Amino acid sequence: MIPHERSLVAKLADQPFTLLGVNSDKDRDETRQKLAEEKMTWRSFFDGGSTNGPIATAWNISGWPTTYVIDAEGIIRHKNLRDQEAEEAITALLAKMAEAGKDENKDKK
Amino acid sequence: MQTSRAIAFGMLSLAFLAGPARARAPQEPAPGESAETQFAEIKADYQKATSAFDELYKAAKNATAAEREQLFTDKYPKGEVYAARVVALATQWPKDPVSADALVWVLSYAQGRAMDPVLELLAKDHLQREQLAAACQSLQYGSSPQLEPFLRTVLAQSPHELAKGRACYSLAKVTQRRASLARRLHGDGADKLRPRLEADYGAEWLASLEQADAEALSKQAEQLLEEVVAKYGALPSYRKNLGETAKGDLFELRNLVVGKPAPDIEGDDVDGQHFKLSDYRGKVVFLDFWGFW
Numbered sequence: 191m192i193p194h195e196r197s198l199v200a201k202l203a204d205q206p207f208t209l210l211g212v213n214s215d216k217d218r219d220e221t222r223q224k225l226a227e228e229k230m231t232w233r234s235f236f237d238g239g240s241t242n243g244p245i246a247t248a249w250n251i252s253g254w255p256t257t258y259v260i261d262a263e264g265i266i267r268h269k270n271l272r273d274q275e276a277e278e279a280i281t282a283l284l285a286k287m288a289e290a291g292k293d294e295n296k297d298k299k
Numbered sequence: 300m301q302t303s304r305a306i307a308f309g310m311l312s313l314a315f316l317a318g319p320a321r322a323r324a325p326q327e328p329a330p331g332e333s334a335e336t337q338f339a340e341i342k343a344d345y346q347k348a349t350s351a352f353d354e355l356y357k358a359a360k361n362a363t364a365a366e367r368e369q370l371f372t373d374k375y376p377k378g379e380v381y382a383a384r385v386v387a388l389a390t391q392w393p394k395d396p397v398s399a400d401a402l403v404w405v406l407s408y409a410q411g412r413a414m415d416p417v418l419e420l421l422a423k424d425h426l427q428r429e430q431l432a433a434a435c436q437s438l439q440y441g442s443s444p445q446l447e448p449f450l451r452t453v454l455a456q457s458p459h460e461l462a463k464g465r466a467c468y469s470l471a472k473v474t475q476r477r478a479s480l481a482r483r484l485h486g487d488g489a490d491k492l493r494p495r496l497e498a499d500y501g502a503e504w505l506a507s508l509e510q511a512d513a514e515a516l517s518k519q520a521e522q523l524l525e526e527v528v529a530k531y532g533a534l535p536s537y538r539k540n541l542g543e544t545a546k547g548d549l550f551e552l553r554n555l556v557v558g559k560p561a562p563d564i565e566g567d568d569v570d571g572q573h574f575k576l577s578d579y580r581g582k583v584v585f586l587d588f589w590g591f592w
Binding site for chain 2: 258260261
């Protein structure tokens with residue numbers, strides 16, 4: 191999961207895309223240190239140091255990792271996709287956004 | 300493996316023919332053996348196999364992911380092996396409460412179809428027992444075509460409220476999972492999913508999933524969760540009581556679904572900086588609940 195995420199973030203660096211984590215590890219300092227070691231540059235919420243944290247509870251998380259793909263309007267588009275499957279879904283959404291952007295520019299002209 | 304089993308079987312039948320003394324039927328316990336001693340032996344073997352795997356896994360720290368996966372396939376104790384041993388035990392001592400303990404124990408390790416004979420014996424010989432509450436709890440994660448009928452039987456016939464409540468909750472979860480499988484069979488990844496389901500659960504189950512009405516199943520799961528909240532809410536589950544747990548699931552079922560707006564998240568990052576999910580509106584977000592552990 192993490193190696194693929196690292197490459198995904200690099201690949202889509204110039205796209206309107208972001209990877210956000212919700213981290214449920216125990217120790218904040220230790221987690222920060224490991225993030226640096228693992229060269230994980232994306233941002234994570236630190237969810238209170240347990241799997242029972244407020245965010246995981248609000249989102250009814252019972253298994254890790256759980257993932258969501260959310261579009262630019264904040265609408266949930268996919269749930270629980272990983273690695274290649276997630277990448278394909280994200281790339282498709284970005285392509286659709288680019289297409290819509292082109293159409294808008296055309297309309298302006 | 301197949302060959303050695305055939306040889307062992309051959310020798311056994313020879314012993315039967317040649318034995319001058321009374322040959323013991325395979326089902327008959329050895330002197331001094333009981334459900335209790337056998338169950339203890341099975342558990343000890345499982346422990347031993349698990350520790351052996353842990354040692355190997357630790358030793359393979361520098362192995363590639365593929366090598367480690369192979370190690371897991373080869374050496375991780377197989378639930379179905381222990382399920383078969385427990386089934387033999389429980390068949391031998393159908394009235395012994397230890398058999399119920401053993402059957403419930405192995406449900407945490409057996410997966411898929413290996414669960415079927417375990418469930419069958421629990422329903423046949425132990426339906427009245429309190430231990431079924433523990434079984435029904437662990438079954439919320441299971442997946443086998445036999446799960447739903449089993450949970451329905453417990454819900455209808457168990458004399459224990461806790462067993463009924465947990466059966467009701469697990470039935471909701473299993474139904475929800477079936478709905479999502481039915482939905483996925485009509486979606487993008489269906490071609491990959493189909494052969495996997497067929498291999499694990501058979502063509503008949505796959506066909507019934509393809510014909511299932513996902514929306515109706517979701518509705519059914521929702522009703523079961525509402526029943527849990529109304530009737531069994533105060534009873535204990537893993538982390539919260541059944542009512543709170545079911546309410547979390549109802550929220551997920553109604554709001555955390557494709558097509559609905561993601562609820563906002565607000566919190567601090569690992570550096571203590573406050574931020575929100577909605578700060579990223581305008582971008583596609585891959586939200587990952589994770590941990591290094």
